[in-house]
Amino acid sequence: MDVVVTGGSSPLGRVLVPSLQAAGHQVRQMSRRGAGPGGVRADLATGRDLAAAVRGAEVVVHAASDPRGNPWEVDVAGTRRLVQALDRDRLQHLVYVSIVGVDRVPWNYYRAKYAAEQVLLASGLPVSLVRVTQFHHFIDGMMATARRGPVLIVPMGWSAAPVDVAEAAGFLTEVAAWPAASDVVEFGGPEDLAAADIARAWAAAREPNTRVVATPLPGKLSAAFREGGVLPGPRAARGRRTYAEHLGVRH
Template sequence: MGENVILVTGATGVLGREVLDRARRTGLPVRAMTRRTTLPDDPGVTWVTADLESGEGLDAAFDGVATIIHCASDTRKPKHDIPGWRFLLDAAKRAGVGHIVNISIVGVDRIPYSYYKIKVEGERLLAESGIPWSNLRATQFPALLDTAFGVLSKGPVVPVPSKTVCQPVDPGEVADRLVELAQGAPAGRVADMGGPRVYGATDLARSWLKAVGRRRWILPVRVPGKAGAGFRAGGLVTPENAVGVRTWEDYLAAKPSR
């Protein structure tokens, strides 16, 4: 296997697909990892089957890999992410991987939400692994907000967290940054990455409803506990790192009509 092989985990996900597209453009050998046993015919990419939940197939998948861009995450059963991290790190050590680039979320250390706690633990395991690493925290992807509003708007009222702001960032732009990091030296925790604008949650809901042609009441709801306090304190945004270009309005304008 040639040098400088980049492997992408979670290569079939929203972010993974974007990362894979950017990695292809580098001209470096690229490997994409999936749990699927039927692999796509994808020019310029070597697809491999491996499972982070069990560790099966990781040694073969990582053989000859210089850099891993880790995008895989089980959002439905996030508790699987921690065993997945351990399998990934152990296999990466055996394979002599020289750099792991991880994607995380802005606010994971400020909002005690269960999934965020798992992301923080993953960051800790990486930092303590002894493998050189880079870690990027990004704000919310528009598709996530889109899905949430789609669910919340099924009734006559759309509940949204009160006094909460968000900063949607384009996943393609995050992918650009991850691939840039993968081609550079391990940098530890790098500057957070946010979209170009900060929006109130109610404003996001209002613009989404207009874009999809739905009439609903918007109901600001005070989220209780420390997580709600973190939302209201601006834990989801990084206005000092508003480096994204594509806006929420751009995303809505590109949505197919419903």
């Protein structure tokens, strides 16, 4: 298949592109810079070069996102621009990379991702919405950011199901070859872990002199996390590589 990957230069995109290529697809790696072999330049925030970048695509894996900037411009308006740019007569499948919990967690970024899902469901295109849990490297970054000297403070009662980014890429490669689901498909890590346990494992492996402190966090956002808002449901597909294995912990 002729496949375009948006967000091709992201951590997910960098493993997703070779995964799709290994499955026999011709892959265009779309990003704002368009760098590297097979790279094509296009900007979802402005629509610049978008039509040329996706011309002739049979499958699009839409992984582009802007969590630190303006997700309403990139994730929502950019998805609308992408829908308008695609060749409906040629496109067979659009796979959208979303996040487990976008329909439950009241966070601006998650609301934008959920809105982008609705844009795609209303588009009339053959779509699958793949909600994925947090990648191992994202959890690492969160732990490093939360650490203050010898103390790592985490919210009490929060849980997550960290997932290996390469396994997520492999699952997305499989989904791309399926018929469009026109619905949500979930993919998560093999274990549901308490935030405090994640923090202790990270600290033991990366910063062994760090003390983990779990503290209550008020508000609707925290309540959603305590209620398992970012945990995959019972029908979700699961990866196999644990967070402890990612950290290099031996049992």
